[in-house]
Amino acid sequence: MTRKTGAIAALKKLENERAKLDAKQRELETKAATELGRMLLGSGIEAFSAKGLKRIGAALGKMNEEQALAVLKIGGSASAG
Incomplete structure (x- = not known):
């Protein structure tokens, strides 16, 4: 029984870590988009x-x-x- 509980706990921990990584990825994608936008503004490509x-x-x-x-x-x- 302990092994099952251990596996369940490990899965929950993995799900939580994945959710945190997904949130971090969205945050970094937003920052990257902002950086790219700043590089391109004024280049004429905005047209x-x-x-x-x-x-x-x-x-x-x-x-x-x-x-x-x-x-x-x-x-x-x-x-x-």
């Missing part, structure tokens, strides 16, 4: 439609940074921008 911006982001996200810079014909490394 793009949400759908278009999402498509562009998904396409760029499939490339590494150097590939994306080359496709966009932006020379040099990211530090040059």
Whole structure:
């Protein structure tokens, strides 16, 4: 009986930990979105439609940074921008 109770307690603990991690992930996603938004504001990209911006982001996200810079014909490394 003790083993079952131990397993039940362990499951409850795991569920609580998972809920805390989910909340932490949502918090960090919000902070990351804010950081990204601040980087992009004033760049002109805010004039793009949400759908278009999402498509562009998904396409760029499939490339590494150097590939994306080359496709966009932006020379040099990211530090040059």
